[in-house]
Structure formats: C-alpha cells, structure tokens
Amino acid sequence: MDERQRVSPPDVSEDYPLVTEHERNTTQTTRLVEEIKETADKFLRDQATRGDLKIVSRALRELRYAFKVFTPYRRIRKVTVFGSARMAPDHPAYQASLEFGRRMAKAGWYVVTGAGGGIMEGAHVGAGRKMSMGLNIMLPFEQDANYVISNDEKLVNLKYFFTRKLMFVKEVHAVALFPGGFGTQDECFETLTLVQTGKRDLMPIVLIDPPGGQYWPDWKQFICRQMEDHGLISPADHSLYKITDSIDEAFDEIMGFYCVYHSMRYVRDKLYLRLHFEPSQELLDQLNTEFADIIETGKIESTTAHEMEKDEEHLVDLPRLAFHFNRRDIGRLRQMVDRINNSFELCNVHKVES
Template sequence: MARKHRRALPDVSEADVMPTEHASVLTGNEALIAEIREIADKLERDQTTRGDLKIITRALKELRYAFKVFKPFRRTRKVTVFGSARTPADHPTFQQAVEFGRRMAEEGWFVVTGAGGGIMEAAHIGAGRDYAMGLNIMLPFEQDANPVIEGDKKLINLKYFFTRKLLFVKEVHAITLFAGGFGTQDECFETLTLVQTGKRDLMPIVCIDSENSTYWQDWLGYVKDHLVHDGLISPSDLSLFKVTSDIDEAVDEIMGFYCVYNSMRYVRDKLVLRLHKQPGPELVERLNDEFSDIVLRGKIEPVDVHPLEADDEHLAQLPRIALYFNRRDHGRLRQMVDLINDELGDDEDDDS
C-alpha cells in the first residue's frame, strides 16, 4: 500500500455527524430521554443509596460529555492505541508507536490513547496535536495528560475505567496494542471478547512487537497452546487479530480491512454488510460455498438499501450483501470479510 501525505483536517460541521446509533429519523429521541427520566424516578422510589447514586451520576456525566466531544468526529476513522505508560522515550517500542501514530495521521485517522506518557504519548507525538484524541484516567500516580494533548478540546478526563474502556472501543474503527502491563492485557482480552461475541462490530485488532521483543508472539503462543488447543476458543477466532513487528504490516492490516468493507448493520434478523464494490455472481457463489456454516437459512446475496437504514443516508449508495448470520462464529465472519477484501481490493484509494 502506497504511503500517503498527511491529510487536511476534515470539515466537521453538525451536518457531518455520523447518524448510526446516535440519531435516527425512524424513531425520535424523546422516548429515550423520557426513559432516562423514568429511571431517575425509580432510583428515588427504590431509595437507592447515596454511594450508588454517585456512581450512576458520575458515569452519566462522563458519557454525556464524552459523546459530545466525539460527536463532530464520528465520520472520521479513528484508531485506539494501547500500551504501557512506563515505556521510556529511548525504547524501540516507543519509537515504533511514534511511527505508527504518524502513519495513521497521514492516512487521515485520529489516534486515540489514554492520554498519558509512554506508548500513549509516543502515538500522540507521531499523530500530532490535530489528530490526537485522549481519554485520560484520573489516578493518584502515573497519569497526567501528556504535553501533546494537554489542554486540547479533544481530551476527556474520566474517573471510571469502565466508562473509559467503553469509549476506547465504541468510538473507534481499529485497535492497536503495543507491549504493556495489566491494563494493556485487560484491554486486549476485553476488546477480543466484545468482537468475538458480537457486542462490537468487526474491526482490525493489531498487536505490535518491537523488533527485539517477543511480547505478543509469546502471548499468541499461550493463546494457541491453551485457549485453542483446549477448545476454549475456536481456531477461527485467531482471525480476529493480527500479531506483527512490522509497522507497515500493521498499517496495511487496518487500511486493508476497509478497502472494500465499509460497515455492518443488522436489519431485523439479517446482517447487512456495506461494501465499496459490488461482488459479482462468481464471488457471491464462492461465499455461499465457503461460508455456508455461518448462514442460518437462505443464502448470502446482494440486497438493496433497506428502508430501516434510512438513518444511514450517507451510506445509501453503497453496494450490500446480506445473510442470516448465526451470530456466533464471528471469526468465520471476519474470514469472509477478508476474502471479500482480497478479491475486490486494489491499490486505489476508496473513500470510507
């Protein structure tokens, strides 16, 4: 994949906000707002303890503000970068994270990190302030916002890990992990669990080793020797992520995933895949032959935009295929998306 020059920042007016999940012309928001008020009334009626109320109130405040910050940028791709806050600037992994952040910003992607030091600061250095977004956790140690993102309107300070972790996965289109401690391992397994169970749409997940480290290769060995070997996960679940020590390969993995595939959405019981190119009859037949095991009934077939996708108007022109997916074998679904990208992708840029 050819390298690109850094793109100008997108024009993010109110009209550009991605409507999926955040606005709908099919059902108004009034009912949802009324439900929030009803829940508040129930909390009073239940005589909820002050401690519990403080957790609920703070979480709601954090999410409301975070959604407000992310809202103008939802039509722009974003990648989350995880890794240790303790990695020094002279470490090879730090330099890799700088390069990765730079490369993704050149592709027009925002780089989202925990806003701290180490790998988080490195990725922000590479991306630059304009393309940096931060989700800072307030801790009594280790975690002040790094100089790149400090004071920026795209920095969000959070008290709770659970609201922060939601945003790391919900608001982005790819996840990248460098070496890190308990937090990085937690974020890796949680992200994989969400994608494996369909609680989060498919997206690239890339684990990056430095040239002199086998951190993720050793982790992959554990996953194969214990989780796959003992039948605790399916062999196809290995398709949900990639381990590499090459930044070019990491960037290509992310960009290649979206070269033909755009997004997915359930319309009633059918899974609809929105694509940048229409698969021909031969490819559709091949998909049905090779992936019949994930189809509950009927066939994988091209479809027109459904009226229930009216709130995705900006995607209405995209070709689509649909299937009654079993909602279980997401590793196999990822393999199908990879096949579509391999067969229809090329070196030409596709707008997403």
C-alpha cells in the same frame, strides 16, 4: 477544559472515509431521554444508597460529556492505541508507536489513546496534536495528560475505567496494541471479547511489537496452549487479530480491512455488510460455498439498502451483501470479510506512501 467551550467539528472531505452513524431523530431522542428520567426516578423508589447514586450520576455525566466531545468526529476513522505508560522515548516500542501514529494520521485517521506517557505519548507525538484524541483516567499517582494532548478540546478526563473503556472501543474503527502491563492485557482481552461475542462490530485489531520483539508471539503461545488446545476458543478466533513487528504490515492490515468492506448493520434477522464495490456473481457463489457453515437459512445475496437503513443517508448508495448470519461464528465472519477484501485488486489503493 471548561465544557462550555465549543467543540469545533473537523472539516470532513472525501479524503476522510465516512462511517456508520445513525441520523438524529427528534421523536426517538425525546423518548429515550424520558426513559432515562424515569429510570432516575426509580432510584428514589428503590431507596438506592448514596454511594450507588454517586456512581450512576458520575458515570452518566462522564458519558454525556465524552459523547459531546466525540460526536463531531464520528464520521471520521479513528484508531485506539493501547500500551504501557512506562516506555521511555528511547525504547523501541515507543519509537514504533510514534511511527504508527504518524502513519495513521497521515492517512486521515485520528489517533485515540489514554492520554498518558509511554506508548500513548509516542502515538500522539507521531500523530500530532491536530489528529490526536485522548481519554485520560484520573489516578492518584498518574492523572496528567501528556504534553501533546494536554488542555486540548479533544481530551476527556474520566474517573471510571468502565466509562473510559467503553469510549475506547465504541468510538473507533480499529485497535492497535503495543507491549504493556495488566492494563494493556485487560484492554486486549476486553476488545477481543466484545468483537468475538458480537457486542462490537468487526474491526481490525493489531498487536504490534517493535522489530524483533516477542511480547505478542509469547502471548499467542499461551492463547494456543491454554485456550485453543482445550477448546476454550475456536481456531477461527485467531482471525480476529493480527500479530506483527512491522508498522507497514500493521498499517496495511487496518487500511486493507476497509478497502472493500465498509461497515455492518443488523436489520431484524439479517446481517447487512456495506461494501465500497459491487461483488461479482462469481464471488457471491464462492462465498455461499465457502461460508455455508455460518448461514442460518437461505444464502448470501447482493442487495441494496433496507428501508430501515434509510436513517443513514450517507450510506444508502453503498452496495450490500445480506444473509441470515448465525451470530455465533464471528471469527468465520471475519474470514469472510477478508475473503471479500482480498478478491478485489482495488484493495491496493489503500496504501499511502510515506
């Protein structure tokens, strides 16, 4: 697509849940652009090689254009779908991805995939062109986007896997993985690593098999025997993902995650959890008791937006919980978010009839 074509923003209504996005600040933006220019000038001083400069130049151009495409959609929920490009349309996993894409699109979520065939195509077929977004990798043997997203303004073509993978995780609010090969496993472990280390905010990660499938249960056996049993991960890290062979269960896992919890933001030395509903004092007391192990100092308190959060005007009125999180036990933090979500009967409102 000619990048001079205008990327039209979607209609944002109350049916689409808003997400965290910092408002533009002209002064700060100008300063950051100047820093990028200064860094570029240093390549000359460092006598960088032509090969290194080509990588930096191409990566910067790819990211700039990808951000341009995704920016108009940032306040609308999106889910990334990973899985094998080799699945034929009659394969149960392809059919499962199609149904998953349909359910998410009907709920107002955009479905982001690698824009290829197999699982990626199935998810886009289910979502439809209007609710599909694509991040296509240009490979010598496989670089054409699937017919659903081909030539769409919401399709980005990328040369580098690392720029593509950044967009897959940075720009979305959930990740769904279906069976796949090395690429799917790479995407699975990178997503888990980013969330586990706090480099990416909490989000639901669902590992989906077709009905009766054993791909992900077998994967978990390896994780338990070779990682957890040897102390390489914590038992609570299993809370960062959910394995299921039910599209209904996968859908409810994602939607339920946001039924009370909205988003999170660190402000100086405190973590602020934005919520859709004000927690009761009883729940607050329970959280302080049950999750005392992840509180560095003080306690979990109910509060309002911090002054430094005022740049997110659409989130200012949301109630908050704030505390000094140890920034280490992310699995336990996920368990706390689940505890908050499960404490509200209003969580049932997230369910959408087929």
